[in-house]
Amino acid sequence: MKYLLQDIRISVSDKIYLKDPESTELGKRIVEHGILLIDKIGFENFTFRKLGHEIKSNESSIYRYFENKHKFLVYITTWYWGWKEYQLVFATNSISDNYKKLEKAIEVITKPVEEDAEFGHINEISLSNIIINEFSKSFLTKEVDEENQDGYFSVYKRLVNRLKDMITAVNAEYPYPSSLASTIIEGTLHQHFLRDHFVSLTDCNASVTPSEYFIHMVESLVKK
Amino acid sequence: MKYLLQDIRISVSDKIYLKDPESTELGKRIVEHGILLIDKIGFENFTFRKLGHEIKSNESSIYRYFENKHKFLVYITTWYWGWKEYQLVFATNSISDNYKKLEKAIEVITKPVEEDAEFGHINEISLSNIIINEFSKSFLTKEVDEENQDGYFSVYKRLVNRLKDMITAVNAEYPYPSSLASTIIEGTLHQHFLRDHFVSLTDCNASVTPSEYFIHMVESLVKK
DNA sequence: ATATTAATGATAGTAACACTATTATTTAAC
DNA sequence: GTTAAATAATAGTGTTACTATCATTAATAT
Incomplete structure (x- = not known):
């Protein structure tokens, strides 16, 4: 299944970027390889200088798109949640039974990205790894209230x-x-995350998915 | 209620520190004011240089206790979970009914620290703020598997x-x-965290505690 | 009381980070 | 073909995250 990027264009505060990275080739390369590089080396070790080197561009050029790497993280995580929202709406739209709808919603939210999922320049596997490992860092900051007011997290909310x-x-x-x-x-x-690094703290593994666990939870808690 | 520090002495891999901060006055001041400073300015903005200035000591002296600020975070969060574990065991020990025991355990884990809680040099209010805002950062790293193997998270586990x-x-x-x-x-x-920064994403507030929410969850899910 | 040792403090230095500013070069638009 | 816009290159600033060295103070042993 292929989508056009425009179809799920996220309406996010343009305060997140200085210049829309979707508007140029360089911008798209920044996003594409930024995602791959963060997945590879982790957000702490990620710098615009390294990314510039990776895409054979210049640090200073990247700074024209994003003020700093934190805003870049907010940008790509927002993109992810916008994409998930699109999938959610698409998958549940036609379901009339409220419980089945909820079940489907949880399935969409909890299911991992398919192996070959990639459209446009975004590698969704890398991006979903980033969500697991780095998303919390986008809001666990001293600036969270200010940024929340500026609409940084509206898609997620x-x-x-x-x-x-x-x-x-x-x-x-x-x-x-x-x-x-x-x-x-x-x-x-x-x-x-636990399944990947702390197996003793979860029941989720290759055969048991978070999906099952949370659907079971919802069934017990809210099903009439 | 006052405890002696030794009573809940945490058995944590001594790889976390270079020199036991409990063994000297300076070490205790590092821990005490490190906690206050991280609570105040956030982990990202926290540096040993700033902490040194705060306690009128020297950056280089702090480095003799902790290799870097990440290990300092692991140290204080481990201390917190060791303290919680102590409370948990203490509070549930005498309860014979399994369900009441579980309920009590959740209460202990979810209840916020009392206002005047402080023993020794540790300000538990600041420390629990740090747990809420920074704990995830202690394991959301590229080094997590290595550190896990070295026992960094054993108390939490x-x-x-x-x-x-x-x-x-x-x-x-x-x-x-x-x-x-x-x-x-x-x-x-x-x-x-949501109650403090994203009120629309939680039902917890001044009158509804996470305790209630999770006890209700456990009641529905596991009570026979 | 003095010598020895350990702990701490002060200073300096390095490489990388997180930028900003300026200028040069390339690319695109008219 | 000229002008404007985008990008690249270079340099520079202040901070971070340390390490190394040496001086000073405090504790301990004789």
Whole structure:
């Protein structure tokens, strides 16, 4: 399945970038190889200088697109959640039964990216690795309130809210729909991380997916 | 309630520090003011130079205790989980009913630190803020597997396992006890963070605690 | 009380990071 | 073919993350 990038164009505060990286070839190369490089060496070790070297461009050119690497991380993670939101809406749209809809939503959110998933210049496998390993760092900062006010996390928040609404649609009496939605989304990332690095702290493995675990949870908690 | 530090002395790989900070006055001042400074300015902005200035000591002296600030973070977070483990064991020890024991365990894990909690030189309020905002950064690194092997996270893992065992004791048929235990512990931190910065993504607030949310979850999932 | 040792402090130095500014060169647009 | 825009190259600044060396102070042993 191929999408056009425009189809899921994310409406995110343009404060995130100085110049739209989708508007030029260089911009796209920055995003493409930035994702690969962060996946490879980790966000802490990632620098614009190294990225410049990687794409045979110049540090100073990258700074014309993004103020700093933190904003770059916010940009690519926002892109990811916008993409997930698109998948979520697409996959659940035609389902009329509220519980089946919720189940499908969790499936979409928790399922790992397919091996060959790549459209445009974005490698979704690398990007989803980055989400698991680095997403928390985009908001665990002293500037979070300011950036939240500037709309940096609106796409992510919208996604959590969609899930919350689906939970409430199934059972309006369940008292913690927002917490459950955020637990599922953040918890999925955490379970993936544990499966990769702390196997004793999770039941998820090659045969048991976070999907099963959270669907079972939702069934017990909100199914009527 | 006052404890002696020795009582909950954490048995953690001595690879975390170069010189035991509990063994000297300077070491204790490093830990004490390091915690306060990280709470104040955030881990990213924290440096040994700034800490040295704060305690009117020298950068180079701090380096004799900790190789770098990452290891310092691992040290203080390990201390925190060791302290929580102590509280957990102490509070649940005398309870014979398995479900009540589990409930109490969750209470201990999820309840915020009391205002005046401080023993020795450690300010637990600041430390628990650090756990909420910075703990993830201690393991979301490229070195996690290596450090895990070196025992850096053993205290934390032991705590998650204790909770898992309590879950299993209540209901041996529940299929995801490890995942649930890790979800509760990590999820508590996340819900606290959301309450402070993303109120729309959680149901926790001044009157609803993460404790209630997770106890309700456990009740539905594992209570027989 | 003095000599020895250990702990701490002060200073300096290095390489990398996180930028900013300036100028040169290439590419695209009119 | 000229002008403007984008990119590249270079250099520079202040900070970070250390390491090394040496001086000073404090503790301990004789």
